Amino acid sequence: MAIPPGVVSAARAGWRWQWRQLMQGLGPADSDGHYRRPAAAFSALPPLPATAAEPQSHVLIVGRSCPWAHRAWLVWTLRQLQDSIELLVVEPDPEAGRWRFNTPFLGCSTLQELYRRSGAAANQRATVPVLVDRSSGRVVLGESARLIELLNQWPAPMTAPDLAPPELRAQVGSWRDLFQGAVNDGVYRCGFARNQAAYDRAEGELFAALDEAEAALAMADAGPWLCGTHLTLADVQLFPTLIRLELVYAPLFGVSRRPLWQLPALWRWRQRMYGLPGVADTCCDQAWRHDYFGALFPLHPSGIVPAGPALVTLVQAPLQP
Ligand SMILES: N[C@@H](CCC(=O)N[C@@H](CS)C(=O)NCC(=O)O)C(=O)O
Known part of the structure; x- marks a missing residue:
């Protein structure tokens, strides 16, 4: 039986109102509908422990x-x-x-x-x-x-790399500043936007930043890392966002303009990062899917967890020409 049009539009208005209330629970927005991440507690840098800090202190x-x-x-x-x-x-x-x-x-x-x-x-x-x-x-x-x-x-074994060596500190800092807002928070600014204009702005800034990273890595004598031959905190900061891209952020937050295979230097960079010792153990694709799709009710009320893609197809497959 057809539902009368008046009932549909009343239900839609009511539903949208509820959606806005629920979104406030996920994160605040400014008056133009841009997501604004709340400030973190305990944000002041504490002193480093003495070199001989107690193990597991x-x-x-x-x-x-x-x-x-x-x-x-x-x-x-x-x-x-x-x-x-x-x-x-x-x-x-x-x-x-x-x-x-x-x-x-x-x-x-x-x-x-x-x-x-x-x-x-x-x-x-x-x-x-x-x-x-x-x-x-x-x-x-x-x-x-x-x-x-x-x-x-932090006091570390002799073999531990310095991820922000003095000669690269400025370059590392400028990548990190770009990624923090446009990419790391950028995916949330897309997913938690309250209207089309807020989404469009966040999405544009996000892909402009990824294009910049792609161009830097694709230069003839560039890489293999963002700041050259040395792995840095810039690489570390980009990886958690990009490794979740096709699994979570594209389908759930609408970050789907370009899948990563269309940015081939970043695609290879991501595989390289994933292959570093111990990094695969930090990547829990089942938990990502389950937590994001299961917990972000206002964005995905059904709670249905999609089946794929499998992480292995992104990090081990060669890039198709
Ligand atoms: N500013 C924090 C943000 C961390 C953050 O938002 N963590 C989320 C998980 S991705 C969280 O724990 N949220 C729990 C909550 O908001 O209640 C940081 O960068 O350390």
Whole structure:
């Protein structure tokens, strides 16, 4: 039986209103509908520990699906910090909209409890990644851009690479600034945009930044990394976003103008990054799909998790001519 047109348009208006309320829960927007990421708590850089810091004196808390946590997990892996910092993975609790510990950690069963105990305001979101000082039982840093800088200076084995050597620092910094807004946050600005104009702007800035990275890597004597022969924090910062592109951001956030195979230098760069020792272990495609499609209700109310593509087809297949 056909539904009367008046009922359809009333339902649509009501549904749109509810969608806007639910989107406020995901993240605030400005008056023009652009997503504005809330400021992180615990964002001041703490002092580095003494060279002879107690093994496992600190704990790095990450969630598998979170790209901001992924960058910290990558630096922890690449700098071989396993002996000095313990890695702890929290699980999402989509119904409650928070992270929970598998087994109580320092007496807390949710990340929120740990935040409150560390002095965070009651309305502060409890986000990953965070670095925790075991002796005080408190979060010492909860902002991923600062966190990867700290981990890059953390006392590490002799063989650990410096991911921001002095001679490249300016170049690394300008890539990182570009990626942080236009790419890392850019995919969220697309997915959480409240209207077409806000989406169009974010999407344009995102692909302009990717074109810039593609051009830099495609130059005759360039690469294999963004700043030349040396792997840096710029590569680390781009990878968590690009490795999720076809699996999550294209289908869910509408970041689908150009699949990565149309940017061949970036496609090869992504395979190279994935092949670095330990990096594959930080890539959990099932968890990404499950968490994003299952948890972001306002964007995907059915909660149905798509079947593919399999990560292996992106990181191992040669680029088709
Ligand atoms: N500014 C933070 C953002 C981290 C962030 O947004 N993490 C998300 C997961 S991808 C989170 O934990 N969200 C939980 C919440 O907002 O309640 C950083 O870069 O460290």
